[in-house]
Amino acid sequence: MSLSFERYWHAFLDTLMMVGVSSSIAFLAGIPLAILLIVTAPNGFLASPRINKVVGAVVNSFRATPFIVLLVALIPFTRFVSGTTIGVWAAIVPLAISATPFFARIAEVSLREIDPGLIEAAQAMGCKKLDIILHVLLPEAWPGIIGGFTITLVALISSSAMAGAVGAGGLGDLAIRYGYQRFDTEVMMIVIVVLVALVSVVQLLGDFYVRRLQSR
Template sequence: MSPIMLELLWRSTWETLLMTGASGLISLLAGLPLGLALVITDRGGIAENLWINRVLGAVINAFRSVPFIILLVALIPVTRLIVGTSLGTNAAIVPLAIAATPYYARIAEVSLREVDRGLIEAARAMGGNRWTIIREVLVPEALPGIVSGFTVTLVTLVGASAMAGAIGAGGLGDLAIRYGYQRFETGVMIAVVAVLIVMVCGIQWLGDRITARLDHRA
């Protein structure tokens, strides 16, 4: 591979890491509260409100049901409004974050629902209010699952960011399409696939190590 292609590969790798990291962080900051809201407003929750629960669940399901490539195109006006353009790495972060947030919200919801109800009732009996129960019981007890789910979300975002390259988002997907596919450079395609595999394996390994450290049951 030529020095120019190596430079393009490094730049594309950085762009993919940037898209994945930024959209992943947004999905964590937005998706975890959504997951909490789904759990605490459900029947028997510490802030039961079935109307809010059903509406919130319907909105999350609606976004999750749209294939990412369609969502990517449909959100072009929103992306232009937020970042001023629909092309490039920064522009891709918007649809990636919007797609990942409801996905992660459902994953976080599953982890939060697995928290022992007895611990929640014990906190209630000791006079703990809603915020205390969330801060001291729900989130700490569900933390291994929350981190594990976030790892899965990041891995999914790596693949989605590569797909975003199909419409000029930059990153490894764009490199693979423009050079590996359109110019029939097999070496570039193989290099991109190799980097993506290493990236996914690295994210999964790190996530597994953090989850193991947080899991007090291990």
């Protein structure tokens, strides 16, 4: 083996750190963003077309920007937030910013599929708007939200590997520095196998939790 097991293990842990922290930020920020898009829509119970258009435009602009371009464009902001532009923590900033609008749109779709009759019934019963969000919208959309979060995790694994191109660390960094730049096919194949295995595990766990939520 051209590289020691410790190098692979350290790179694997770096990838888990990047994906774990950035996905947590995306989850915590993406759901409120999706709710904002839903309730401020023209047919929402807090309809505000102006706010909806502005938020939607911002979300779409980040979603339309390729991750590698966003990674470079956010270098000044990344340096301001993390104090560096290389390494795991520097990669977490653009990863989280890229994943949040992506997940927000997926969560928005799940929330939009809820039967409007449920919301109308809750309003007729005198439920407050916050209660409708917490006890009607989110519980009904939860399986779809978890399914969308699984897709987001898979996309983040791919993006974290791409971040290796600018010295972010992780498995992508190994693949580029040793597999590509040094023409080490063994390193490249090992990284690919590990990434495929990681994606498969994430997808299996996501599907498992979605089925559990749907069976309740």
